[in-house]
Amino acid sequence: MSKKNLLKLVRKIDGSVNNIKQDSDEKDISIKYIWEVADTHFRADGKKQGVESGYFVGIDYEDRHSVTVSTQQGCSWTKVSKQCTFCETGQQDYLGQLSGEQIVQQGLVMALDNGTPEKTGQLEVAFMGMGEPAANYNEVARSIEGFEVILPNFKMNSIRYIFSTSGVPQKIIQLGKDLYEGRFGNAKIRLHVSLHAHTDEQRNEIVPINKNFPIADLMSSIREYSRYVDMVENADKLVSINYMLFNNYKSRPGVSFTNITPQSIEELANLLNDPLHFRPVLCEFNECSTPNDSVSFSQAEELKRILEKKGYKTKIFGSFGHSANLACGQLVGTIDENCRDQKIVDYNILKNVEESVLEEMCQIK
Numbered sequence: 001m002s003k004k005n006l007l008k009l010v011r012k013i014d015g016s017v018n019n020i021k022q023d024s025d026e027k028d029i030s031i032k033y034i035w036e037v038a039d040t041h042f043r044a045d046g047k048k049q050g051v052e053s054g055y056f057v058g059i060d061y062e063d064r065h066s067v068t069v070s071t072q073q074g075c076s077w078t079k080v081s082k083q084c085t086f087c088e089t090g091q092q093d094y095l096g097q098l099s100g101e102q103i104v105q106q107g108l109v110m111a112l113d114n115g116t117p118e119k120t121g122q123l124e125v126a127f128m129g130m131g132e133p134a135a136n137y138n139e140v141a142r143s144i145e146g147f148e149v150i151l152p153n154f155k156m157n158s159i160r161y162i163f164s165t166s167g168v169p170q171k172i173i174q175l176g177k178d179l180y181e182g183r184f185g186n187a188k189i190r191l192h193v194s195l196h197a198h199t200d201e202q203r204n205e206i207v208p209i210n211k212n213f214p215i216a217d218l219m220s221s222i223r224e225y226s227r228y229v230d231m232v233e234n235a236d237k238l239v240s241i242n243y244m245l246f247n248n249y250k251s252r253p254g255v256s257f258t259n260i261t262p263q264s265i266e267e268l269a270n271l272l273n274d275p276l277h278f279r280p281v282l283c284e285f286n287e288c289s290t291p292n293d294s295v296s297f298s299q300a301e302e303l304k305r306i307l308e309k310k311g312y313k314t315k316i317f318g319s320f321g322h323s324a325n326l327a328c329g330q331l332v333g334t335i336d337e338n339c340r341d342q343k344i345v346d347y348n349i350l351k352n353v354e355e356s357v358l359e360e361m362c363q364i365k
């Protein structure tokens with residue numbers, strides 16, 4: 001990270017606009033941020049397109065605060081018409097990559113805006129916002145290096161980075177290699193792969209980039225990743241395999257998709273075939289413009305039990321942030337000037353950083 005860019009990050013923060021909306025869920029806190037990061041882009045509806053990020057504190061995770069950051073403006077799979085069918089981000093225009101500095105900026109400002117250092121100082125950073133992190137790998141990797149240097153200067157530590165991908169084999173291997181070679185120091189990184197189906201035929205239907213990177217290649221890249229990570233002391237060796245629960249989901253006109261039969265789950269377990277490294281996570285479907293029948297808790301529990309019998313540690317995951325439209329697949333980045341809960345973040349939050357601290361922070365390459 002060049003000094004010039006870092007100074008821009010710390011001193012100016014781009015003058016971005018934020019809309020903020022707090023989740024009405026009483027237990028958890030979810031706050032949506034929308035950033036205007038590039039030349040203003042107007043959509044057909046006349047609204048501006050921005051980049052969304054989220055700040056979360058879950059009732060079960062009071063010891064830590066999480067930020068979900070975006071890595072692209074939109075998603076680059078849109079450019080090749082292979083965006084995931086269930087994801088609203090993929091329905092937006094793709095406007096380009098975000099730089100490492102812009103990624104750090106999102107996380108840092110959200111953490112400071114919510115007083116994280118005064119609370120626990122423990123921050124989880126999830127590359128789970130808008131965009132495919134593996135398609136912007138270099139900048140995401142630079143942002144991890146940047147966070148690792150910058151956070152301690154604000155009395156924070158990263159407890160974990162979540163690298164969440166729809167599955168780009170080369171970049172998964174690259175991440176393993178980088179971890180093995182010590183690029184990220186002591187940072188803990190957990191790989192999440194959005195699998196959602198156990199056959200190519202099924203996965204092509206909902207994650208069309210699978211046509212470029214079929215399941216066999218993807219699985220072999222994850223196993224290679226694991227071989228690298230196994231050689232790193234204290235590395236996070238588990239890989240989360242995210243499996244969204246689709247029930248009669250209308251992936252396109254005339255086609256419906258279901259992956260919640262006991263047989264699908266048995267076959268998923270057989271495909272993974274490694275309870276030591278893989279943690280299947282059954283993810284609640286987040287409401288979007290494409291209909292999906294609901295899946296009851298008892299149905300999900302039954303599927304979970306099948307995986308547990310096969311020796312997998314697993315869980316049912318209900319994302320945070322539904323009522324703020326901030327959950328996975330719901331991010332659209334609409335800048336609505338009339339947003340009821342809008343406030344402008346005080347960017348001066350970083351103005352008083354000491355010169356000496358700045359110098360130290362500028363050691364980032």
Ligand code: SF4
Pocket residue numbers: 074075076077083084087088089090129130131132166329
């Ligand atoms: S889920 Fe991720 S990879 Fe798929 S379209 Fe959305 S942003 Fe892109």
